[in-house]
Amino acid sequence: MVWQKYPIESDTVRKISEEFGIDLLLASILVRRNLHRREDIKFILEDDLLFTHNAFLFVEMEDAVDRIHQALEEGEKILIFGDRDVDGITSTVLLTQTIRDLGGDVRWQVPMGDDPYGLNMESVERFAADDGSLIITVDCGISNKQEIERALELGIETLVVDHHNPPEELPPAVAIINPKVEDCGYPFRDLAGCGVASKLVWALLFSRSPFYNQSVCLLNVRPGNDSYFIEAVKLVNLVETDRVVETLNPGMVGLADTRLYRFLEGEEILVYDAGPQEKMLRKIFGPDTLIALIDLKPEIEQVFPALRGRGSSLLALREKSRIGKYENSRLEEIDVLANLFRSFVHRKVPALNEDFPRCLDLVALGTLADLMPLVDENRILVRQGLKVLNSTGRKGLRELLFQKNLLGKRIGTTDIAWQLSPSINATGRLGRPDTAVNLLLSDDDAQLKELAEEVDALNRERKKLGETVWSRILPKTRKNLDEMSGNMVFISDSSIHRGITGIIASRLSNTMKVPAVVVAHFDGKAVGSVRCDPPFNVRSFLSNFEDLFFDYGGHDCAGGFSMPEEHFENFTHRVRTFAKGIEPVETVEERLSIDAELPPAYMKPELITVQESFEPYGEANPPLVFLARGMKILQADLMGKKEVVHLKLLLEGGVHKWPAVYWNAAPRLGRDFQIGDTVDVAFRLGRNYFNNTETLQLTVLDLHRPEDVHLVEERPAE
CATH class of the missing domain: 3.30.420 (Nucleotidyltransferase; domain 5)
Incomplete structure (x- = not known):
């Protein structure tokens, strides 16, 4: 592994340090991460919601708000239609709860069982029969032109609140709130569906103030x-x-x-x-x-x-x-006066200052689960959401935290990624997303425990299904990769549950380092998921086959589709032809980017404040990696549950001793280093919680004796 430490200009570091009143280490990391524009620095240093973008920058936000108020005033029936994943579930809960609190006659729906993604004709027809007149789609809808046209024919108007890539022809909605729609007016395109929904929530709360439309x-x-x-x-x-x-x-x-x-x-x-x-x-x-x-x-x-x-x-x-x-x-x-007035209004209107922040626990969950880049205002929304989550009054979340043995612990992005998100996601993958929606909306103490246990049980079932399928398909992947010219993995298996195609595709893509397509078959349909890393673009890829699909959609790196079973053979043939033309990404030696090299004087517990300045970590914002030279290995113990493959270390750096873990490194002990060696260490710093005690702990990413370190100090060629 090559250690990469990009060179930086010391004058730029000093200027940022002085101008923004931050220490040189923090400033140097900003520069090394290419975050030296004022706009970038703002979203690292600030966490006040005042620094997020105004919801009314969406040119159609006022239309959406006014249409909802009309429905409230006239007692119309409103349907919130969401998606089955964490982002869709949290979006559904956010808007349902808000409109319910405003006195609306609201009900919600998410795709159940093997229902397709997005608004469907059956739901439109059923809502019309129930005298419904307004549908609000959340985390879906942008591709539902036909369904929204049908709703209009039946006297139902639609608001689309979505974040997926739009098709060339938009649906005939009263208003479309989607940051990826051209000329939407909004300056940040990478909100999650729940992030977009939260903008509508903010606008609705603001509209109850005397400042609305004045x-x-x-x-x-x-x-x-x-x-x-x-x-x-x-x-x-x-x-x-x-x-x-x-x-x-x-x-x-x-x-x-x-x-x-x-x-x-x-x-x-x-x-x-x-x-x-x-x-x-x-x-x-x-x-x-x-x-x-x-x-x-x-x-x-x-x-x-x-x-x-x-x-x-x-x-x-x-x-x-x-x-x-x-x-x-x-x-x-x-x-200055305009900014002062905006700050005044934010503090003066209780709904913006008190009510709106309470919804951000769900925004944090959905944003992290949907792997939205933690840049721009996503950082503030998630950071504030984590604060709310750690003191949440939402009974359903508290019960789920209790089930996961997380109640009372400081919840971070890792806990969400590994425990909360998979559990909520599992309900949708196994066709029961209503369980999660009910859990997050319910105030019934007796019902909450039952719902949380059901969510947990569905997650265990999802894990079991995933492992069974993985062990069955893994032996096929090498042959399949060859059939796809070494550029793609394409797995089709009638025994794959439709709810885990995305998980399997993601795991295949990460393992094989190529785009992965996984297809399930049921009820005369073929339903699949695609996962990849840039520069491959999923939506662009799927658009080549739109003539075969019932529907398709997704983000740049993830997407899904469904088609009649009779089209599947043609699809397979065309994908195989397409794969031949994929330009393979040149493989290079794995590199570890170093954010800062620490002199011994910086190796002290206060370093955690720098580490946490860049939180929340996630997509497009990986945790900081530090380099410390001349650390001494005082102790090394083998550890592992099923297999003894990890190391627990005690390292001496500066004047402090540092507990550390080094995953999958047991074979290196005695071969590449041993107790008593002085080594250079690349690591991440974090907090470890054990027996209600918190300690700082290093996670070693790589270590070598000084003579074995391969450090590159120039930027790679563009």
């Missing part, structure tokens, strides 16, 4: 040398919709002759510290000029007491602005 006009006047600068912005739903800037000399022009007059006409005008603002306006336009100003300063100081009595001007606040330091250009005072 034009807010903010004004600021500041002096120049012989002139004055007047700046004004309009906000609707906290999104800037218009702006005017004028430079005026006193007495040279009347207010009615300026662009400002038309901008302000009919508006309530909000300023910060009205006294000085009025004086300057009279100086510009004459002493008899009357412009009614509303002073925000008293209310803002009431919400933010730290500002009270300091005589803080917008100019002074600009220098202290947390938001401003992440902007690429220096904020004007009007921008």
Whole structure:
């Protein structure tokens, strides 16, 4: 294994350290991870929801909110239709709970048994027969054009809340909230389905405030040398919709002759510290000029007491602005006022400040389970969600945590990935996602225990099925790989349960290092899953066969499809032909990226704060890897349950002794290193919980005697 440590510019590190008030180690890791843009740094250092994107940046969000309010006011029946995986289940729960809390007549549905993915005709027809009039799809719907057309024929309108790649022709929904739709207005495309659903939840909560759909006009006047600068912005739903800037000399022009007059006409005008603002306006336009100003300063100081009595001007606040330091250009005072007003509203509206954060435990679950990249606002949503999850009042989650022996433990991304997500996912894979939805929605203590036990039982069954299938198909994969020109694995087996095709495909792709297709057969249909790593694109791959499918969809690296059984032989032939044309990815020696080399003085317990600064870890944000040279192996013990293949080590580094684990390294002891050796160690740092005691522990990724280390210090060729 080659250790790769990218070179970085020390001047860039020092500049970031000074500008953002962080230590040099943290700054160096940001640079080495290519996170030195202000926008990137913001999402590492901040976790306030104020730094997430406004839901009303979706150009059709207002349409969606208004349609739901219409349904609430008229007592319409609303159907939330979701998906069977963790993302779909959490999305379904989020919107069902929110609309129920708003007094809506709401019911929910997820695909059961062998139902296909997405909205289906039968559900549309049944809902119409029940006098339903509004369907909201979550984590699905973008590919359901025919079903949504049929709903429209039956007098049912649809809102699509999804995050999957859109087809060329969109369904005729009242509104489509999907960050991957072109010209949707939203600046971040990689929200999970539950993340998109949470944006609709936020917008609905905001719409209950007096600020919804109200034009807010903010004004600021500041002096120049012989002139004055007047700046004004309009906000609707906290999104800037218009702006005017004028430079005026006193007495040279009347207010009615300026662009400002038309901008302000009919508006309530909000300023910060009205006294000085009025004086300057009279100086510009004459002493008899009357412009009614509303002073925000008293209310803002009431919400933010730290500002009270300091005589803080917008100019002074600009220098202290947390938001401003992440902007690429220096904020004007009007921008400081706009940001201050947004912060004020976020704190003033209890639903945004108290109710909305409570839904983020589900957003964290769904985002992590769907392997969304932990970049941009996903970091803040998941980080806040983990805080909520660790003190959750959601009874169903508490019961599931109890079943998993996690209640009272500090829950992290690893616990979700290895314990919570698989359990919830198993309900959908085995055709019983309603069990998980009911668990997360229920408040019935007697029912909760039964539901949690059922979820756990389904997960055990899923594991057993997976292992049985894996042991049966693994011997076939080498021959199959050869049949697919060495570029793909394609497994078809009538004994594979449709609910585990994705798990098997993912495991095959990881094992064989090629795209994997796994197909199950039942009821005259062939249903399959595809998994891969970039640069292979699943949706693009599946589009080559859309003429054979009932339906298909997915993300760039994962997808699924279903087709009539009679098309399967043709599909197999065409996939085999396609595989011949795949350009094989050049294999290179495995590399381990080092985030920081630590001098002995840095090997101290406080290092955990740097490690945790980059949490949450997951897709597109792997855990930090440190390199420490000259550590001494004080102790090495063999460990393992079924086989003794792991090592438990005690290492000395700096002035501290460090417990460590080194997985699958038992054969190396006595061959590559031994007790008493001084070695260079690449490791991750984490917390270990045992017998209600927390200790720091290294997870060794690789170690060598100094003369055996292969360290590369240049970036690979582009």
